[in-house]
Amino acid sequence: MKITNEIILSHGLKIDEYSKIKTLLNRDPNFLELGIFSAMWNEHCSYKSSKIHLKKLPVKNKYVIQGPGENAGVIDIGDDDAIVFKIESHNHPSFIEPYQGAATGVGGILRDVFTMGARPIALLNSIHFGSPENTKTKSLLNGVVSGISGYGNCIGIPTIAGETKFNRTYNENILVNAMAVGLANKNKIFYSKAKGTNKSVVYVGSKTGRDGIHGASMASEEFDENSEEKKPTVQVGDPFTEKLLMEACLELMKENSIISIQDMGAAGLTSSSVEMAHKGNLGIELNLDKVPCREENMSPYEMMLSESQERMLLIIEDGKEESAKKIFEKWDLEFVVIGKTTQTNNLVLKFKNEVVASIPIDALSSKAPLYDRKWNKKKVSSKKVDLKNLESIKFDEAFLKIVSSANHSNKKWVTEQYDQMVMGDTVERSGTDAAIVRIHNKDKAIAVTVDSSANYCKSNPKTGGKQVVCESWRNLIAVGAKPIAITNCLNFGNPENPEIMGEFAENILGMKEACEFLNYPVVSGNVSFYNGTNKKNIFPTPVIGGVGLIKNLKRIQNHRFKKIDSQIIVIGKTFGHLGQSVFLEELYSLQDGPSPEVNLTNEKNNGEIILKLITSGAINSVHDISSGGIILSLAEMSLSSGIGVKISKPNKISNIFEYFFGEDQSRYILEIDKKNYPKVEKILKDNGIYFQKIGITQNNLFELDKHLKISVKELYDINNKWYNSYNGFVS
Amino acid sequence: MKFSVIITLKKDVLDPQGKVVQQTLQNMGMDSLRNLRQGKYFEIEINELDEDKAKNIIEQMCEKLLVNLIIEDYKIKKL
């Protein structure tokens, strides 16, 4: 087949990229080779637009065993235990087919984690939809949530935390990010690096079909009117097979048979084989006649680019093939030797006794294009929002409107579709600042959370990047965990647009600053560009997945009020920052003013003291203050416990809206037994921590001076209405 | 008027259910089984006497709710 410009472009390659291919090969590629290049050189696999920026992020602290660059990050949590985790996007497939897109997103991230020798112990997700009024939103919401639940429940890993948000910026491009967390023995971590020549390359798992051919390049393109037609065969998830694959891999890992292992994710057989060879500085030769196929007459092109799910590639020690095969047969899975490692440093593909492709590995990996794309610095607004210019509203009306809004309603409708208890170690489920999973049969645990703040990042990508890292840190602190490390999923628009590239570059700088200051490095992550349609890009939406360590399960905390007549205090300074707040968004549909700044010194000091107080057992409950300000945080504490509050505004700040809806950072609310209060007050003062007394807990009534008075029960009903009426079912 | 709707997965789309059912039958000794695919079936009765109109309504039901056109095909038949 003659390779025309049209064919090149339809593979998502630029003409100058094609010239580079010819130079690297010293000849024209054939059609199969072109397909392989397109898969490896697209944004999703090559990180060509993001790499130079990602390098700036800190990736190490004393806990990190493996940073970015492997299937997932690994941290040390003591006693030979290691936690393996990563987050990944599945945005475009989920927009096309929400159930299968979300399901296969969960499946993909799980493979990244058990590939490294870890048994997955928790799933999280961050899902962003368009505005609820948008005609597509309802079915996307239903499809995505049931896809996540369908896959996670079936494979038997608890889905215990996440976030569900609505914003018109996602009307034509939803976000579905899934995170998996696994537990491994730190001396038995498995990597993708191939070692030794002439070793067997083994294909295991499901058969290969024509699914998702070009899925990776689709993830690297904008949507347009024609996307529907360009649609490849949709990948269907098979959680049952994944469960078998997981058990078989974990069983095989107990023996010393595996040299290296890599899941087949985006760009399937191509990227997995190239990755293994590249890391090991070797070549690889595959005999495509051996690839187990689901359909008849599959071509080498289809086999190499298929994104069929639930498959893995292994390199096995000499003489271990038979015993390894037995394990996969026990689990009714394919196990076929399809090739070997070589010295050539080439990817060589044979089919029907002919060499059908031969490409130097480095041409596909280290020599792939890298771009330092042009980027513009954001012009940031610094004009403070003036309430005088807004139509006036009564405080209680404003509050109830927010509590009943799509974004701030109780998310039980979502979380009750997820099995949160399977595996028997879920100490805190969804609904808390961070979920907690016990390490099986031990007295320690990890805390996990995912967070994002698109509005803040849109208005000021740098501050936003800082803020979202701090929010993640704060959520872990609030349950009594020491924050250890993060994974991030960077969902952005089109990087060829200098404004968007600027959002990305500055966002990274902000994240870097916070991660460094808090000693909270990035150990894995994923970049998803081209989120948008026809030049309309989504708000920059970095999603942070945080993991913290709890050494002693007797010293944990949550945000549920425990008693009436305890003291309530706010830690951290309240200036009344309303820029980019929920208050403006929900009540005035305004995204206005600057994002809240984070003072990293205060963040760190406040957090460390909270952790100390939790460990000392001196407080009854704690909650971080995030979107919606003090009043929303108080409401969440009341709603989850049934206990009310009697609150007054401290005199200093004049405006009640600013004080209670303001979104200043680095703050927490504490509930303290009156008898413990003097002790806590002393600790805070001795450490120079700013705090204010704002009221006490009381029976039943949620009350703020003369501005608000409602029973907690009534508040609960208001908070629980939205999802059920939107979806039209009552459960 | 009463219709049946048969919904099947498109040809190249993976059918995990069908696969497992087929394997189970083969394990049970049904050696002659060559291929099995699973689909959905609906029996729908509507108050409409004009056959063309009725068919049209059923078609709408399929396109708007019953069928996932991205991965499924359907066939309507009058009963």
Added chain:
Amino acid sequence: MKFSVIITLKKDVLDPQGKVVQQTLQNMGMDSLRNLRQGKYFEIEINELDEDKAKNIIEQMCEKLLVNLIIEDYKIKKL
């Protein structure tokens, strides 16, 4: 030889899925809808040229695995 198998819930068995689908369609404005029931559909290909024998094999598949005879009925058809 290729057959289709249609499996439906017996008349007196509650069909929660059909019921919800029916309600949803009605909520979507399909007023003429009178009744809807959901079932399963299989397409099965076997290596057997004798039609009677083939049918017999399919029947066995139904009775032994595909159908829960306590709550379901089935129909076999040659394609």
Added chain:
Amino acid sequence: MNSAVIVFPGSNCDRDIASALTKLQFKNKMVWHKDTELPKSDLIVIPGGFSYGDYLRSGAIAAKSNILKEVIKSAKSGSIVLGICNGFQILIETGLLSGALLRNKNLKFISKDVNLKVVNNNNKFCSKYKKDNIISLNIAHNEGNYFTNKDHLKELEDNELIPFKYCNSKGVISNESNPNGSLNNIAGILNREKNILGMMPHPERMIDDLVSNTDGIDLFSSILN
């Protein structure tokens, strides 16, 4: 006491129930579905999960496995058999228990803690509970909507074959306190001889205050008794 937990491809509460049994002093053995012999045991448990992906009908394929033939034999000769969630679905598919488990009435997977009333404790599984106790157990299923014909329902009610019914926190058994649409709020049933219990809620998830509560313990200690 010896127990055996049957493991199918796709079972995923097998480890949980094994941990619970061990913690509560059972000597437990895991039994792979391809095995053809049951170890000597006083209690056979069929755990929750998605055996064979819940494909075709939940429980249908597992019910045809080798080991189930042995379980059926053993059950018919009086062994104590407990099926939880998917295990209940499997017992129904084998015919050891009658009726059907249909899709939840809202067609969604439901995972939450629910209240149950111990409506009958006159059996080997519930003797440690007091009659009319209200306990809270976790459910997590897609198909737990119990259905059966009138005659069988009457038999279940008349012969104290329903140990648990869904209720609210005050013990009221009503439509509102019925999570999945089960007939008469039935959460579990016994066979006529009362040696086989199938139930949708997960007692093995409720044996530890740190993760939930301890309302499930009495079920296991009743069996030990």
